[in-house]
Amino acid sequence: MAELAGATTMCIGIPGQIVALHERQAGNAWADVCGLRREVNIALVCEGEPEALIGCWVLIHVGFALSRLDEQEALETLAALHAMEEVEADVALFLGAGEAR
Amino acid sequence: MRFVDEFRDPQLAKTLIERLHQRAELLPYSAKKPMQIMEVCGGHTHAIFKFGLDKLLPPQLEFIHGPGCPVCVLPMGRIDACCEIAAHPEVIFCTFGDAVRVPGKQGSLMNAREHGADIRVVYSPLDALKLARENPARHVVFFALGFETTMPVTAVTLQQARRECLSNFSIFCQHISLMPTLRSLLSREDVRIDAFLAPGHVSMITGIAPYHFINQEFSKPLVISGFEPLDMLQSVLMLVDQVCQATCKTENQYRRVVPEEGNVLAQEAMREVFTLAGSSEWRGLGLIEESGICLTEAYASFDAERRFSPQAQSVADDPRSRCGEVLTGRCKPHECPLFGTGCTPHNAFGALMVSSEGACAAWYQYRHQEVSVADKPQQQQQQQKACQDER
Numbered sequence: 292m293a294e295l296a297g298a299t300t301m302c303i304g305i306p307g308q309i310v311a312l313h314e315r316q317a318g319n320a321w322a323d324v325c326g327l328r329r330e331v332n333i334a335l336v337c338e339g340e341p342e343a344l345i346g347c348w349v350l351i352h353v354g355f356a357l358s359r360l361d362e363q364e365a366l367e368t369l370a371a372l373h374a375m376e377e378v379e380a381d382v383a384l385f386l387g388a389g390e391a392r
Numbered sequence: 393m394r395f396v397d398e399f400r401d402p403q404l405a406k407t408l409i410e411r412l413h414q415r416a417e418l419l420p421y422s423a424k425k426p427m428q429i430m431e432v433c434g435g436h437t438h439a440i441f442k443f444g445l446d447k448l449l450p451p452q453l454e455f456i457h458g459p460g461c462p463v464c465v466l467p468m469g470r471i472d473a474c475c476e477i478a479a480h481p482e483v484i485f486c487t488f489g490d491a492v493r494v495p496g497k498q499g500s501l502m503n504a505r506e507h508g509a510d511i512r513v514v515y516s517p518l519d520a521l522k523l524a525r526e527n528p529a530r531h532v533v534f535f536a537l538g539f540e541t542t543m544p545v546t547a548v549t550l551q552q553a554r555r556e557c558l559s560n561f562s563i564f565c566q567h568i569s570l571m572p573t574l575r576s577l578l579s580r581e582d583v584r585i586d587a588f589l590a591p592g593h594v595s596m597i598t599g600i601a602p603y604h605f606i607n608q609e610f611s612k613p614l615v616i617s618g619f620e621p622l623d624m625l626q627s628v629l630m631l632v633d634q635v636c637q638a639t640c641k642t643e644n645q646y647r648r649v650v651p652e653e654g655n656v657l658a659q660e661a662m663r664e665v666f667t668l669a670g671s672s673e674w675r676g677l678g679l680i681e682e683s684g685i686c687l688t689e690a691y692a693s694f695d696a697e698r699r700f701s702p703q704a705q706s707v708a709d710d711p712r713s714r715c716g717e718v719l720t721g722r723c724k725p726h727e728c729p730l731f732g733t734g735c736t737p738h739n740a741f742g743a744l745m746v747s748s749e750g751a752c753a754a755w756y757q758y759r760h761q762e763v764s765v766a767d768k769p770q771q772q773q774q775q776q777k778a779c780q781d782e783r
Contacts (some may be wrong), residue, residue, distance in 0.1 A: 334548045335657050350546065355545045358651075364649070
């Protein structure tokens with residue numbers, strides 16, 4: 292459990308870029324987060340056709356895209372998260388959750 | 393200013409700090425009676441301690457650390473109810489990781505797990521939903537905890553569960569609404585808050601309109617702030633400028649992420665799934681009117697409390713700790729008699745010590761050593777020397 296001690300209810304999100312829609316699960320997409328591909332739910336950022344989200348940057352919180360970001364902002368936020376040492380722990384969780392599935 | 397060098401743009405940070413010091417001279421506050429700025433978000437609290445932002449402020453300004461960490465305001469009785477539900481043999485109880493170590497009267501979820509309860513830490517509520525699909529003979533309960541940032545996520549998960557007609561999935565709802573809490577804090581006579589630094593990601597969902605009562609009814613300035621140290625310094629400067637100009641309004645420093653109207657899709661999902669549940673108990677703060685959230689009738693079958701009827705637990709906060717005073721800015725973490733002795737991050741007595749976003753845990757992580765060495769000057773010199781050697 293220690294490895295998951297950082298999985299939190301806190302409100303910080305991580306920027307990721309939507310790279311493809313999920314083949315089987317409607318409402319889900321694949322996002323590139325710091326070079327790693329992860330499944331995210333897009334129900335809360337998808338106002339029109341889901342295809343339009345491909346290439347978009349989003350802020351991801353507990354597996355959900357919560358807000359769209361412009362690329363410059365996303366990159367700056369990532370740099371800041373790295374500086375705050377938050378990103379490693381969160382990215383580890385993001386991937387760790389994949390193993391638990 | 394050793395902290396400033398760690399900022400993304402040290403030069404901009406120095407400029408902001410200089411300007412803050414100049415503008416603070418014009419404030420109707422003093423070092424003796426500083427302008428008390430409450431940061432409401434636990435992420436902000438963590439950043440303040442990590443980057444030593446409070447030490448960069450002019451003496452006329454002071455941060456007080458608000459109740460913006462969902463784990464920190466989680467009452468003991470609710471943890472006991474979780475443990476009771478988790479003890480049912482058919483239940484798989486899923487929670488975010490930061491809730492497992494929060495002590496209830498009867499111990500934490502971690503303790504319950506040691507006693508055989510099937511408790512699993514998940515990253516997302518969707519992980520819990522997946523467990524329900526994969527384990528049709530079990531009942532999966534997700535501990536839904538958090539403010540408006542996490543609420544729409546639970547809502548979408550339940551919408552999905554309903555579409556799939558999953559009957560072996562439910563949530564234990566401990567969602568809480570931020571605005572009634574701010575109203576309650578402002579209404580208390582023993583709490584002085586002069587301005588608010590409002591949370592970025594809650595606002596990303598709610599938009600800025602819900603904050604207006606703070607300006608209109610209580611005449612306090614408020615700035616929605618990002619999480620980077622530079623964001624926060626800029627936000628503090630915006631608050632100071634408001635006071636200097638004798639105005640009070642809701643300003644949005646985090647415009648690049650927070651749209652004025654918030655996330656409309658998220659608001660719709662929340663309206664469909666949740667409704668106000670009257671007053672809710674907050675650890676350290678007592679009952680707060682209209683801050684509780686429960687499921688709407690359409691989603692009542694997903695309510696774990698309806699299904700398992702755990703005993704209603706009301707557990708008074710332990711009088712030895714001063715969590716409530718820390719939460720309302722009336723006491724600094726290290727002034728609590730239990731701090732660092734009876735209450736540490738490894739063996740937390742109060743919830744503010746459990747979460748890394750809690751004011752006590754942040755103080756312990758970044759300040760504890762400084763406070764203890766300040767009492768022992770000789771050690772302090774040795775410490776400094778050791779730090780220099782490390783560099």
